[in-house]
Amino acid sequence: MNGSATRFAILLRGVNVGGVTVKMADLRAVLQSLGLLEVQTLLASGNAVVTSVLEPAVLKDTVEHALRTEFGYEAWVIVLPMARVAELAETVPYAADDPAVHAYVTFSSDPAILDELLDVGAAGGQEQVRLGPEAMAWTARKGLTLDSALSKATGKLRYKSATTTRNLRTLRKIAGAG
Template sequence: MGSYAVFLRGINVGGINIKMADLRDALKNRGFTDAKTLLASGNVVLSSTLDAAAVKQECEQCLRAAFGYEAWVVVLDAGRVAQLVEACPFPEDDKSTHTYITLSSDAKVLDELEAAGSALEKHDQQQLGPEALAWLAPVGGTLESPFSKISAKAKFKAATTTRNLRTLIKIRDAAAALAAAQATSS
């Protein structure tokens, strides 16, 4: 059984509002009995005998059926989330910048996003692997930052989602706790 982090794209913004209790219940009804939501931005940790690709497919089908929207998720193995947090070269907390990690279910899309960001006059980003790109934005100016504007383009929506580093740390810790609980119950 594997532990996974599931990142929903575009909920609780733009008219798609999902209560985390409803999300958790929908996933539990789909067979993810230990699904746990974190924060109100569509972060879930769960365990499954399925591989990550199958968890992605099941979660997207569940969300489409339960909430009636074109759902996209990025699913990562819990251990990979920990590796990405560790690999991030930018600070967790800084008075002038926020650290973000854009996650992708499609390496080619992430490569295209990285190339577009690298073409900016000033770019503070680093690809962490085929599924993650870390970047900085000024405090109070995230949505106006040039890279944020690029990453918000429609062509990236179906394959990417962004979280701040502090959120990924919380997800890493919750996924580790889930994996530990699995190990003791086996």
């Protein structure tokens, strides 16, 4: 424990897609049962904002274990201080409302994984930029996201346990909940 409470974003990987259904009310109840405070869930894509005295790595392990136990799936989460989420949301150099292009941010608990993904994106001609050790921003033409090099790569087993992606509009909503 670090002794002082910090506001964190918890970003779940792969919920409410691919047969894994987690109702946000149920997610909120599980997080509250862990002793987390000021628990908010946002949208239906597996986003929560909580207050905790736990260090980020301990919070990550605690939440993943609870989700695996409660919902019976291989749960992975990214945990970031809300101040960092807000900073990253403002750093993205792409427009959130471009009528032709979606802007995304991929988060990782392993900076080396983001290095690999940047190489994959570059080889695929992906528009992308590294935002920091834990995040990269990229774009995909509307209607072609699932065909993009980065979308295909992050769906592979190698990357599932260490990454999750959010649309820039979603990321800004999360940042605004801090």
